[in-house]
Every structure is written in structure tokens, then in C-alpha cells.
Amino acid sequence: MIIIKNLDITYPGKRKVKAVDNVSLEIKKGEIFGIIGLSGAGKSSLLRAINGLVRPTSGEVWVDGVEITRLSSKELLSLRQKIGMIFQHFNLLDSRTVFGNVAFPLEIGGYPRERIKKRVMEVLELVGLLDKADSYPRELSGGQKQRVGIARAIAANPKILLCDEPTSALDPQTTGQILKLLAEINRKLGITIVIITHEMRVITEICDRVAVMDNGRVVEEGVVTDVFLNPWHPITKEFVNTVISKELPEEVLLQARTKRPDREVLLLRFAGNTANEPVVSRIIKETGVELSILYGNIGHLKDVPYGILAVEIFGDENKRDKVRQILHELSVKLEVV
Amino acid sequence: MEYWPEIIKATYETLYMTGVSLFFAAVIGIPVGVLLNAVSNGGIMPNPVIYSILGSVVNVLRSAPFVILMLAVTPLTRLIAGTSIGSSAAIVPLTIGAAPFVARLIEANLREVDPGVVEAARAMGANNRQVIFKVLLQEARAGIILSLTNTAIAIIGYSAMAGAIGGGGLGDLGVRYGYMRFQTDVMLITVAILVALVEIVQATGNFLARKYKTK
Ligand SMILES: Nc1ncnc2c1ncn2[C@@H]1O[C@H](COP(=O)(O)OP(=O)(O)OP(=O)(O)O)[C@@H](O)[C@H]1O
Ligand SMILES: [Mg+2]
Numbered sequence: 001m002i003i004i005k006n007l008d009i010t011y012p013g014k015r016k017v018k019a020v021d022n023v024s025l026e027i028k029k030g031e032i033f034g035i036i037g038l039s040g041a042g043k044s045s046l047l048r049a050i051n052g053l054v055r056p057t058s059g060e061v062w063v064d065g066v067e068i069t070r071l072s073s074k075e076l077l078s079l080r081q082k083i084g085m086i087f088q089h090f091n092l093l094d095s096r097t098v099f100g101n102v103a104f105p106l107e108i109g110g111y112p113r114e115r116i117k118k119r120v121m122e123v124l125e126l127v128g129l130l131d132k133a134d135s136y137p138r139e140l141s142g143g144q145k146q147r148v149g150i151a152r153a154i155a156a157n158p159k160i161l162l163c164d165e166p167t168s169a170l171d172p173q174t175t176g177q178i179l180k181l182l183a184e185i186n187r188k189l190g191i192t193i194v195i196i197t198h199e200m201r202v203i204t205e206i207c208d209r210v211a212v213m214d215n216g217r218v219v220e221e222g223v224v225t226d227v228f229l230n231p232w233h234p235i236t237k238e239f240v241n242t243v244i245s246k247e248l249p250e251e252v253l254l255q256a257r258t259k260r261p262d263r264e265v266l267l268l269r270f271a272g273n274t275a276n277e278p279v280v281s282r283i284i285k286e287t288g289v290e291l292s293i294l295y296g297n298i299g300h301l302k303d304v305p306y307g308i309l310a311v312e313i314f315g316d317e318n319k320r321d322k323v324r325q326i327l328h329e330l331s332v333k334l335e336v337v
Numbered sequence: 338m339e340y341w342p343e344i345i346k347a348t349y350e351t352l353y354m355t356g357v358s359l360f361f362a363a364v365i366g367i368p369v370g371v372l373l374n375a376v377s378n379g380g381i382m383p384n385p386v387i388y389s390i391l392g393s394v395v396n397v398l399r400s401a402p403f404v405i406l407m408l409a410v411t412p413l414t415r416l417i418a419g420t421s422i423g424s425s426a427a428i429v430p431l432t433i434g435a436a437p438f439v440a441r442l443i444e445a446n447l448r449e450v451d452p453g454v455v456e457a458a459r460a461m462g463a464n465n466r467q468v469i470f471k472v473l474l475q476e477a478r479a480g481i482i483l484s485l486t487n488t489a490i491a492i493i494g495y496s497a498m499a500g501a502i503g504g505g506g507l508g509d510l511g512v513r514y515g516y517m518r519f520q521t522d523v524m525l526i527t528v529a530i531l532v533a534l535v536e537i538v539q540a541t542g543n544f545l546a547r548k549y550k551t552k
Binding site for chain 2: 051053077078079083085087092093096104105108109136137148152156
């Protein structure tokens, strides 16, 4: 759907800023792709290269089979009508009602009046704001404004929705609601969503794949469960730590460090079906070890359950080898602490 | 008092000069203001060369004292109004004086529009014309109304100088009777009418600005 090849974006000026540095990415049709990074990492610049709001210095951007950096400005305008975009600060037209805002892209697209009316009502219903059609943005809450932003972005039936930190200005509860709405739009309408953020929760709750940006570069990329359970870049680790602390509590570490031949502390990480299986009871039954859970963290990554457990296993070398074997069978990743 | 017919005539002349000059100043000044904003740094089509040329022209016209401007444009006045004296003739210099004023005010009004909103419109595929008419002018409408209100009040003030070229009007009447003939009552009445006019214009402008407010 979207292919980015060796993309460079350098802003001119006295102090040249290389905002995007040799980035290559492939975003698949129908997925929710997250790009996470700290402020100034180059996320917004990268996102704006996808709809041509920023012209790259070099590299290629393919959208649905078209290399957009070679389009004329007129062709670019019609391409943009097929790509929706939402923003951190909503960017609604204060001079227009909710209806008028959602109608805007349809007016640009030259739709006839009757069809505009019908379509606006359709999308307002989808985002749950039918009763606010005649309100002005100043009369809405942040969450409602973002719903209008989403309705406006999908009104012209785009194939792609670009989201520039859509929840960064919202409280945690409203963030959850907006994320749910985005996931629903992705599922129901099949729109490919690219979402940039500095909040890890946005990635863990709705994204299928993620790219981590630092200093203009993509430093880590992959399926969310993999990146989340096995981050290797320090920046990624920091982001993961904002949602779950994998740092074991001090007492656990202390206990683990006092080595004894009949005992060891293991850190288990698993995602997907394994998380639903009675791993612990199976280990105990089949190997006869004794086991105590020192620390645990379980949750969901989008729809995939995951777990992180620190367990202390008492038993001889032989039994403990067997434990490892079972865990390996269940494709649980483990580390000896 | 035997002066009422003259006072009424002068009031009419002031309204005529102000109304027509405001109209033409807006017709010229708004597009120039839009252009200034568009080619400015951060506008929708930045062009430093056009910006500095246009900006200089506007500045020169704006800094010329009105009395001098009025006399300097006499040939042009004769060309446009067919005469170089009278209320209609005064409209030419009043317009030329007010248009650059309007242009700068409009440029500033448009600069107040949130760049994020313009970006959103461009992301939806809006072209420059659509950005100007559907976004910039709409979003800035309350500010534009207040700018035109201020311009109208400034024109009322400047029109008092129109007496110098026989333009008539309340200012001229006040000067002729109050200053030259010591008819204080006529002068006070003309001043009172001018104050009332300014108040009415300001109140109307405020009302409209509130009605079309966006934030
Ligand atoms: N129009 C511009 N002109 C010059 N420099 C720019 C411009 N836009 C962005 N930059 C610079 O490029 C770098 C990357 O900016 P960008 O906005 O892409 O980062 P970001 O990851 O979106 O950050 P944030 O989280 O703060 O939005 C920054 O150093 C920024 O100062
Ligand atoms: Mg940004």
C-alpha cells in the first residue's frame, strides 16, 4: 500500500536539519502501522511525505502503486483527496459547524449537494456525533473534536488514514475511546492506518506493526508483539518500560543472585495462544518441580494476550532441564536471571 | 436655527464620502492584503521578491500624510472623478489613502489564522483558491469586520480634511463655522454628529464581529 525507499528529508536554512534520514518502510494494505519516537525524531515529517505535504530531499514514496514525489502539484491534490489525515490539535475550521467541517473534503472533491448531505450524516453516525451536526467546534470537548476530525478524514472514502499524534491532547479515558474508534474504522472500512505517537499505549492497544524512530532514523521495526516482548534498542526499551516495567523488583533480583544448586529464577515471556494455556500447572505436573511466581505482568497487545513472569523453580538439574524443554515447546522465551 | 439644512447636507456628504471610499478601499485593499499574506514568509505561496515590492508600495502610500496625498493625486482624481473638487473628487484620495491601510490590516488578520487549519485543508486536497476563500477569509472573518470598522472610522476622520478640495462634509462645516466665524453652536453640533457617527459605526462593527465570531 505504502512503500518508502531511502527517504531523506532535510530542511533548508542556516542550520540544516536532517529530519528524516534514509528511512525505508513498507506499510501493508489494511494494517494499523504505528511510528513511535520522541519529540523531534522526525515522525511528522515522515508522515507528511506520504501525502506530499512535505517534499522529500531524496528517496521514493509509493502510494498504491504511484510514486508520489514525481507527481505534478495538480495530481498531488487529487491524490490527497484519497488520503485522510487527523491531527493532535484537531485543526477544525472554527467558522464552520460540525456538518460544515465534515462536508469540507466533499466540497473540495466536487460532490453534489445532496450526496454531501447524505455522506456527512453517514459518517457522523459512525463516529457517534449525529446530534452535534449543527454545533460549532468551540462548543465541543476535545474527544468530540477529534471525532469530528476523524469523520472529516474518512468522509471522502479514503484508502489511507494518516494520524499525527491523534490522542496526545486528550485525557487517558478519551484516548481509549478514540483508539477504539480508529480500530473500528480500520476493521469495518478496511482503511489502512498510519499513526504516529510518543505514547506506547497507542502502539500496544491498536497497532499491528510498529517502527521506532530516533534522530530521523528507524531504529527498530516489526510486529508489535515481537518488538514489545523483545525490544533491543535502548529507545524502544524505554518506551516499553512506560507501559510495563520489566525491571524486576529489587528483592527478586537479590533473591535470584544468591545462587543455589537446587534453584533458579527464570524470566518467561510469551504472547498469543501460549498465554491462554496453563503453562505453570503443566510444568509442575509434568516435571515435579516446585515453583513460585515472584513477579507477573499480563495483558493484551491489541487482541493478542501476553505475559511476563518471573518464576523461581526448585528442583534438581534434570527436572529443570525438562522445564526448559516444555517452555521451548510452547515457544515461551526465557532468560535466566 | 437656520443652519440645519447645511448640517444635514454636510452629514450626507460625510456619509457619502466615507461609504464609497470604504467600499473601494475594501475592493482594492482586501485582495492586496490576501496577496501580501500569500506571498509572505509562512504564507501559502511564499515569494520574498513580490512581498518586498508590494510591501514597499503599500508602505509608501501609507506613510504619505493625507493632505499631501490628496493634492499629489489631483491629476488622477480628475481622470477618475472627472473633476478635482467636490465630494466625489475627495473619494479618490480617501480610497488611495485607505486601501493600503486595509491591505496591511487584512494581511495581519489572515496571519492570525491557525496554520494547522490551513495544513488540514491542504491535506484534504484544497488548492490555493480554495484555501483562500474557504479557509483563510472565513476563519478570519471576525477580524476582517473589525479591520473594516477601524478603516471606516479613520476615513470619517480624514474626510474632515476634504474641505481643502471643496469636498464638504461635517468636518469642513465645523471648521468653516466654528473656527472662521466663531459660530460655536454649529461647530458643537457637527462634532456631536461626528462622535455619534463613529459610535454607531463602532457599535455596528462590534455587533457584526460578535455575530460572526469563530472562537
Ligand atoms: N518546516 C520546518 N523547517 C525547518 N525544520 C523543521 C521543519 N519541520 C520540522 N523541522 C525540524 O525537523 C526535525 C523533525 O521534526 P518533526 O516535526 O518531523 O519531528 P516529530 O517527531 O514529529 O516531533 P514532535 O513529536 O515534536 O512532533 C526537528 O528537529 C524539527 O525542528
Ligand atoms: Mg510531530
